[in-house]
Amino acid sequence: MNSFYASVEAAHQPELKGKPIAIAGNPEERRGIVVTCSYEARSKGVKTTMQVHEALKLCPELIVLRPDFTKYRQASKAMFDLLRSYTELVEPVSIDEGYMDITDLSGNPVELIKEIQDRILRELDLPCSIGVSPNKFLSKMASDMKKPMGITVIRKREIREKLWPLPIREMHGVGEKTAEKLAALSISTIGDLARAEEIQLKSLLGMNGLKLRSRANGVDERKVDPESVYDFKSVGNSTTLPRDLTNQNELLKIIEQLSAKVSERLRSKQMLGYGLQVMIRFKNRKTITRSLTLSHPLYEQVHIAEHAKSLFLKHWNGTPVRLLGVTVQDLADKSHAYKQINLFSYKEDVKYEPVEKVMRELEEKHGKGILTRGLKSSKNHQNAETSFSKDFLDDHD
Incomplete structure (x- = not known):
């Protein structure tokens, strides 16, 4: 989808069409940050991560709006429902992006793609760009080549020329x-x-x-998997202690060691996670697990350990401990990190984004310390709130 959040706003308010729009987490604050903007705004130099007051200097007529989560989720669901009217082989990747396999559909594929693009524009009033190719990777690359409202076809024989x-x-x-x-x-x-x-x-x-x-070289064997949207895996590590421990410093040191192992495994899998769970087994063998879901992705050892220790201290009552475990949950592929990040708690999320480009841009421009952290905790992981950009998964139940 093209400039999805701004496009949804324009679809709901036709008077905004053709005008420069920016969505900002807190537009009333001069230090509020632009998290997405329309193509009209981009043409004036407005960019993601730019502070609102800077954007207004470049584009005084910029219309700055607060995000409306409900509208964006409704638009996303409608878009994916439209895609599924053609085939069940639809794999959502994020709230505004997905894959579909049209191999078994009849008719000219390019004409079909044009029909899909036209329907999304006509029925939902939203622009999109579509990539068509023999596999996921080439289709993703193609979809980024023409924006807005582009259709790009990449055939295997065209890789040398186009890619x-x-x-x-x-x-x-x-x-x-x-x-x-x-x-x-x-x-x-x-x-x-x-x-x-x-x-x-x-x-x-x-x-x-x-x-x-x-x-x-154009090789990608991954299939379009409609079930992957529900695929919440985890990476964890636990250890039975050589003796029952009550020394807080020793226990926290063990949590640091476990966090380092979990981080290393995440690196090897090229994954990051949005959930954290700590398991505590006491001397009497009673075992508890306590979890939290974060709006920013976990990847680095220091951040995993930070939250794991905080969770442990919150729920440890001083009883001797015989086993500890740390698990990162709700995993996502690192290559989709930008799409998984919750743009509307941007200042909190961006500090933890393993793709460090955005963080570096902000801190180089505005100084260290501009970014803060936020988290939500829950004793029951399955009932824990998720970040907005992952909430869209609920719409695919």
Whole structure:
């Protein structure tokens, strides 16, 4: 979907069409941050992460709106329902993006895609861009090539022409840090990556390097999986203590060690998570688990440990402990981190975003300490509130 939140606002208020719009978490504050904006605003230089007062200097006529979560979720559900009227093979990736497999549908595929785009615009009054290809990776790349209201087809034989000349930073799945590492091998374009030596890539990036090389060559065997939207996995680690412990410092040190192992496993899986659970088994073998759901993603050891220790201290009553466990839950692929992040608690979320580009931009411009942290806790993980950008999953039950 193109400039989804701003487009939804314009669909509900036709007088906003064609005007520069920005959605900001707190537009009344001069230090409020623009989290998304219309293409009319972008043409005036307004960008995501920009402070509202800076945006207004560039575009005095900018219309700054508060987010309306209910409207965005309703629009998302309507969009995915429309896609499912063609096929059940629809895989939501985020509130405004997904894959669909049209292999078995009759008719000319490009004409079908045009019909889908026209229907979304006509029935929902929302613009979108669509990528068409033999697999997920190429379709994702194609969908970003023409915005707004673009349709881009990439065939396998067109990879050299359409994909390889692009800068490596534009490749889906390559973040800024990975791009910097690849630059050390003189890899500056997707074509460079496609032709790179496998041994060098594996040495530099591990198995992820080989996966990225395959993607650059147009290879992606992943199927469109409608069930993946419900796939909440976890990565955890626990240990039975050599003796029952009551020393708080020792127990917190063990939680730090467990958090480090969990972080390492998340790295190896290229995953991040939005939930945290701590398990405590006492001397009498009574076991409790306490969980919380966060609006920002967990990935780094220091942040996992910070929240795990806080959760432990909140629920430990001083009784001797014989086992401790730390688990990160509600996992998401790192490549979708931007889509999973809750844009409307942006100042809190962005500090923890493992794709550090946004955080760096904010702190370079406005100084260290501008970002703060927020969390929501619950004894029952399944009833815990989630961030807005993950709440859309509830609409697919």
